């Protein structure tokens with residue numbers, strides 16, 4: 001059997017595009033409509049997707065101009081619910097598809113998070129994944145008592161310890177600890193319950209977890225660090241890794257760097273997939289795909305782009321001088337403790353550090369990045385499958401793709417993936433024809 005491509009769906013409500021205004025969009029006055037999420041889950045399960053993934057952030061973006069007005073006006077990266085109750089609803093109308101949920105280790109406590117994920121793993125019957133992030137967004141930090149971003153390296157140290165504690169807690173109750181013996185009256189065996197007595201640099205947690213072990217025992221851990229430090233952390237904590245689709249050499253480099261970091265941790269890279277995030281627009285015909293693609297950038301105000309970019313780089317793009325070099329801007333971003341590998345990093349890689357941009361030119365690029373217009377994979381099922389296979393093979397044939405699809409996108413865009421792309425990948429022997437595993441972990445492994 002050929003190595004299988006895994007597919008995840010990312011309908012996180014984070015985009016700047018104005019598709020919510022198109023006829024047929026279910027994002028509007030009824031939002032958040034639980035039926036919309038349930039339908040999406042059913043449809044993605046019909047397409048045999050591994051999981052639906054929800055990214056998260058808790059602050060309304062306020063880096064741009066130092067305020068939230070433009071973010072509020074244009075609906076950029078908000079509104080956002082804590083998706084855990086919605087996942088419960090979606091899990092009740094599906095049986096196989098998994099769910100990815102994001103929390104930031106910088107703000108959360110591992111005991112609470114491990115217990116919540118254990119509960120969700122029970123309710124979904126072993127279909128949970130935890131995407132652990134540090135957050136690089138100022139408005140998130142401001143909600144948790146910080147005046148600015150925590151040092152990039154320090155937040156990854158905390159993330160590693162955070163996941164170590166979660167794993168110890170998930171192991172603190174053995175799977176057969178509960179006996180429910182009606183004769184003796186014994187509920188659980190004390191010999192199978194283990195306090196963890198963790199005393200680390202950041203956390204002090206006695207444990208054990210006060211619940212029974214969940215179906216997967218450890219929900220699948222995902223991590224999306226892309227910098228050298230983030231990659232090291234991913235190698236330490238992650239079952240699978242998220243990456244951004246970039247040029248093939250850049251993706252290969254990320255794969256090689258991750259493999260080296262995994263080996264340094266004593267882990268076998270063969271079992272760790274990278275799930276590459278990619279905006280994918282499949283049309284029944286090429287013309288339909290093209291029209292859907294163009295709708296991404298239609299009527300997007302500059303302010304909305306500024307909000308998105310400033311939020312995600314941690315740097316107020318309203319402060320840009322009329323002309324500047326990419327190297328100069330990148331230095332400012334790094335000094336602000338934001339990630340060095342974001343949009344500006346990608347632009348420097350393409351154009352070189354010394355290339356100068358005017359504000360207008362920069363915002364044109366930013367519009368295309370913010371909406372995913374430039375990097376989108378667009379075409380009919382055959383064209384899209386060709387490219388996915390090429391990227392998959394070029395990056396070691398492990399993992400797969402997380403298809404970014406705004407909740408506001410016309411429902412047809414998801415139907416096209418399920419009804420056209422999936423059968424095309426199946427015809428090529430690259431995609432499952434049924435779910436084989438019982439849990440998300442099993443399904444991701446095959």
Ligand SMILES: Cc1cc2nc3c(=O)[nH]c(=O)nc-3n(C[C@H](O)[C@H](O)[C@H](O)COP(=O)(O)O)c2cc1C
Pocket residue numbers: 054055056057102104132133134135136137223224225226227228229230231242243244277338339340341
């Ligand atoms: C596919 C993908 C999903 C991500 N989801 C989130 C998210 O939901 N919340 C968040 O704060 N950061 C998210 N990030 C950002 C990463 O956690 C990470 O901070 C970023 O890739 C920069 O890498 P670095 O932290 O190693 O510098 C995501 C990144 C990728 C590639």
